[in-house]
Amino acid sequence: MVSKNQIKTITSLQQKKYRKQYKLFFAEGIKVVQELLNSNFELHQLFTTQEIFTGLDNSRVELIAEAELKKISALATPNVCLALFVMPEEKPVPDNGLIVALDDVRDPGNLGTIIRLCDWFGISHLVCSEQCVDVFNPKVVQATMGSITRVNVVYTDLEAYLDKTSLPIFGTFMDGENIYSESLPENGIIVMGNEANGISKPIEYKVGHKIAIPRFGNLQQTESLNVATAASIILSEFRRNFSGK
Amino acid sequence: MVSKNQIKTITSLQQKKYRKQYKLFFAEGIKVVQELLNSNFELHQLFTTQEIFTGLDNSRVELIAEAELKKISALATPNVCLALFVMPEEKPVPDNGLIVALDDVRDPGNLGTIIRLCDWFGISHLVCSEQCVDVFNPKVVQATMGSITRVNVVYTDLEAYLDKTSLPIFGTFMDGENIYSESLPENGIIVMGNEANGISKPIEYKVGHKIAIPRFGNLQQTESLNVATAASIILSEFRRNFSGK
Known part of the structure; x- marks a missing residue:
């Protein structure tokens, strides 16, 4: 009852x-x-x-x-x-390893999918700006399919967090370097931006390494990739060189 | 009015x-x-x-x-x-280039995202089994964000289609070869399977090249990837070596 x-x-x-x-x-x-x-x-x-x-x-x-x-x-x-x-307590985020940071990701399905991706690629910490959708939103919880239990999700002032880290900071931009020809490190922070606007200006200033996923379609017309599919390609690129380890 | x-x-x-x-x-x-x-x-x-x-x-x-x-x-x-x-007529699918084939993909959002991915990676033809969700379902149309105008989507008996092709056929399986160490061709068919069950048995028999995306998380626990995020990683792998062309 x-x-x-x-x-x-x-x-x-x-x-x-x-x-x-x-x-x-x-x-x-x-x-x-x-x-x-x-x-x-x-x-x-x-x-x-x-x-x-x-x-x-x-x-x-x-x-x-x-x-x-x-x-x-x-x-x-x-x-x-x-x-x-x-609700579990947020755990401290170490200043090493590969870390994903989200700048204003609003869609629950996208956050859930990104948490699942972090779990798949062995990324234990996800840092979210305060504007991101809440990880304990029921739609996010459903979309993670259980990965929520294995990834520590922390909400913080993203600008301040990026100011303090000693890790290299990567972010996706239209005019970034071709990700396929970059030599990507085992440790670093990968910033993913908002669904409509990408990475915001204040966060862009903190990104030391601008990268891009090349397009193969008609350059005039092809839409940008969804943030979760872009994240899957980027995480795969960061991990592929270490897949034999 | x-x-x-x-x-x-x-x-x-x-x-x-x-x-x-x-x-x-x-x-x-x-x-x-x-x-x-x-x-x-x-x-x-x-x-x-x-x-x-x-x-x-x-x-x-x-x-x-x-x-x-x-x-x-x-x-x-x-x-x-x-x-x-x-509704436009389906166009014939040539027996060359890179082609994506879907075996029973049911979720409108997933089909829409995969069409968007095909568009991004310059893949002009998507072959769907008869059981796949309809491409003109309003939710699919919305999710493609316009990419639907640039990718030819064809519904057919997938088994019969794969029987006739002369292209190499790739599919993702748990026990497949590490996709990061495979030498992937410029031409071929990439089969993606159903959300819950993966690639069906009759289609599995047609797949000559079984591949896998390695996991980096806890092997015991990590869930499989969503079909659209898996597709994004696989298409990226097929294209990355040809990104300078």
Whole structure:
């Protein structure tokens, strides 16, 4: 049984303000919930229409009806379960290794895809400007497919962060150097920009290494690449030379 | 003024059945509509709330109210205009160059992103299995951002198509060869598989060259890459050696 108060609290977690207040976020669907349960994220409460989860503290599991799941879900088609987790603390970002930094990335699907890419390419830290979409937005959580448990996402003043680092800073620009002929290092910061406007001026000044993905289509007409597909090509280029290690 | 009949016809075009029947599809928003108007696609009718399009046959343009646009739009937030275009004929696919083939790709966003990638990497032909989402689905049209006018998308029996080609056939598999150490040709077919199941068995038998994108994260846990991000890495790898040409 889900109480009216619980429904109110859970649906309020679709908003960042209430996630900050309760220090909770939620995930839905067997696949993503199972990934979170298998991680070191702390379960607050699991609501499920099927008894399919084992080894959990029973006081934290509530068996509910499908009609009740529909009331708390953010999905058009709710999928078996919804779980509340405690928002983990941000971990410090070391000043070594390969790090991705996002300047004002707003689309939840893009952030989710980039977190999944970081996970794939063994990048443990993602630094976001304060204007980026919140990582605990339910759409981001779904899009990460569990990668959210393996990538430390930190929100900060990106300009100040880039001022302090000793790592080389890379960013994509139309007039950058052909990424295919650059010798890319194992350690550095890769900045990706906003969906519509790319990297902002204040951040551009911090980028020491401007790179570009060459186009092969009609130069007059081809649109720019989506930020997540551009990120996948760039991360692949940074890693490809070290793939034998 | 949009008549009741027009509303009925336009909203019916959200379904493939009616698009085939009327041989029409629609696009929305200034950016995408402008790209289609600039292409050799044939305008059937343009509905707009602002007189911002010039040089068009006036009999094909209707100035309408925002409330009317809302009635014909497929978007939650309609954006200035909606235009009907004649569905272009599929063009024959030559047996040379680099070609992308999709085996049962269902998500409109993924197909749209892959068309945009083909456009970026100068790939003019995309071969889809009959089970793939329709390219004239409004969500696909929006996601291509105009690239739909520059890539020839053909639906066919993929098995039969791959049987007939003389080009080498590449596909991504978990146990494939490290794509970073393969010597990739300028001509060939790159097969990408379904979102949940990858490349199907009948198609797998046709793939002569199995490749893989190496992972750098925790091998036990990392999820597979999304089909569109995997496609971006693979297309980039095929093109990178020819980027100076």
